[in-house]
Amino acid sequence: MEIIEDMIPTSNSNRPGTSLTPTHVTVHETANTAVGADAAMHADYVKGDDAQDRQVSWHYTVDDTVIIQHLPTNEVGWHAGSEGNEQSVGIELCVNQDGNFEQTRARAVSLIQFLMAELDISLENVVTHQSWTGQNCPANLLNDWSNFINEISDEDGEEPSPSGQQIRVITDTLWVYDEPDWDARYTTVQEGEIFTVEEELTVNGSLMYQLRSGLYITGNPEYVEMME
Ligand SMILES: [Zn+2]
Known part of the structure; x- marks a missing residue:
């Protein structure tokens, strides 16, 4: 997992330099669905010249292709109210409409697993912005929070993606799904293919395997099995 460091200048007021010993990870979504509102854009937003008086900052922004770090994890950011700021590392997930949120989510799972290991943070201390301040954030994940937490714990600190792993089909018909509308269609495959x-992703609560860009099959173990 690669993390790009693009730190907020120490001269910015939104990088106060206050010491932080994080016991929690706070999960946010940017709530910015505009085209191009990706991690790089948010990095510019928190560190740019016009950000010197900006009263907001956080540690990492995740989109569907990168993770960018804006603050060291031993410095306080301003993202979750004073109580949350003093105890947590803040992560923003991008929700730009031209991004793939499932991939952003999978990348965030990896980052949280890394931070839990690195900073000795327990799973019950992976929390929402809402838990600190009541704000409706992270708006999408709040509807699916227990699954998100399960994804973090299931992988037991390993990479969440079985990228490059092979699966064998154990039926002769299979649903195939196409992005972006997730319409399902039958296709005929050879048993053993x-x-x-x-x-690997979770779509509407179901495990899916991406075979190539835009094409997915079910991860239901009745139909496919992971090869050793
Ligand atoms: Zn938030």
């Missing part, structure tokens, strides 16, 4: 998984 083998595919290479690009990415």
Whole structure:
């Protein structure tokens, strides 16, 4: 997992330099669905010249392709009210409409697993912005929070994506799904046919394996099995 460091200048007021010993990870969504509102745009937002008097900052922004770090994890950011700021590392997930939120979410799972290991933070201390201040954030994940937490715990600190792993089909008909509308269609495959998984994701609560860009099959173990 690669993390790009693009730190807020120490001269900015939104990088106060206050010492932080984080016991929690606070999860946010940017709530900015505009095209191009990705991690790089948010990095500019928190560190730019016009941000010198901005009263907001956080540690990491995640989109569907990168993770960018804006603050060291031993410095306080301003993202979750004073109580949350003093105890947590803040992560923003991008929700730009031209991004793939499932991939953003999978990347955030990896980052949280990394931070839990690195900073010795327990799973019950991975919390929402809402838990500190009552704000409706992270708006999408709040509807699916227990699954999100399960994804973090299931992987037990390992990479969440079985990228490059192979799966074997154990039926002769299979649903195939196409992005972006997730319409399902039957296709005929050979029992025993083998595919290479690009990415594993959860879509509407169901496990999916991405075979190539825009094409997915179910991860239901009745139909496919992971090869050793
Ligand atoms: Zn938030």
